[in-house]
Amino acid sequence: MREEENIGCGHEHEAHEHELRPAGVVERAAAMASAMGDIRRLRLLELLFDGRHCVSELAEEMGDSMSAISQRLKILHGARLVSRERDGKHVYYSLSDDHVRTIIGQLFLHSAE
Amino acid sequence: MREEENIGCGHEHEAHEHELRPAGVVERAAAMASAMGDIRRLRLLELLFDGRHCVSELAEEMGDSMSAISQRLKILHGARLVSRERDGKHVYYSLSDDHVRTIIGQLFLHSAE
């Protein structure tokens, strides 16, 4: 036998019926987690906890360029974690809902232990 | 003025006092989210919902090599999402605690909407 790809190792396991979620759900969940999985994007979400902020405000607070912040926000928006609204010249971002707030809260809670 | 790095844009914002979490906490949270931010690793966590499983079992269920599974589990372990225990020739992995179960549950719940 050639040593190509060993799938499993051939021994017996107990039978298990796993109720797996639809691919779309897991994909979206992974995309959400992936978007949160960067310290700067997570800081951005943290800054949005107390309400909406515009890009320049966030850029100032994080000491980064607007371009950088805008790109991070775009990723967070793509993962449906934040929502956008334009108001005159400014664009305001906020956490998209309380569910998001809960998830991030849980994450911080677990990490603080 | 040269167009180098524009930090903010110089206009006035309302004063905000942001209670930011310690860097270590945010780093761990980001590491956790990042580890969950891959569809295959998330599937692995999903398979661990009903209790401990050994590497070969997971490899079989996912149709992947043990090498691949082992490396994914290593990343999940590094993020403190799963725990390891050796039992004879086998190594069993499980979700590290109920807190992790909660976070993943929330994530799936939000993504199912």
Added chain:
DNA sequence: ACCTCACTTCAACGATCAATAAAACGATAA
């Protein structure tokens, strides 16, 4: 001791990601 089994690590490669700076965009004011 030796061999095998279950698993882990290594190294090389390709693919994906993020930062920077520059250009483009959309809304408003003059």
Added chain:
DNA sequence: TTATCGTTTTATTGATCGTTGAAGTGAGGT
């Protein structure tokens, strides 16, 4: 209209990530 402001997009480039197969490890079995 033209100018300016706040923001987004683009392109380049460097860094990081995940996969593969092969070699290494460690616990049992013979």
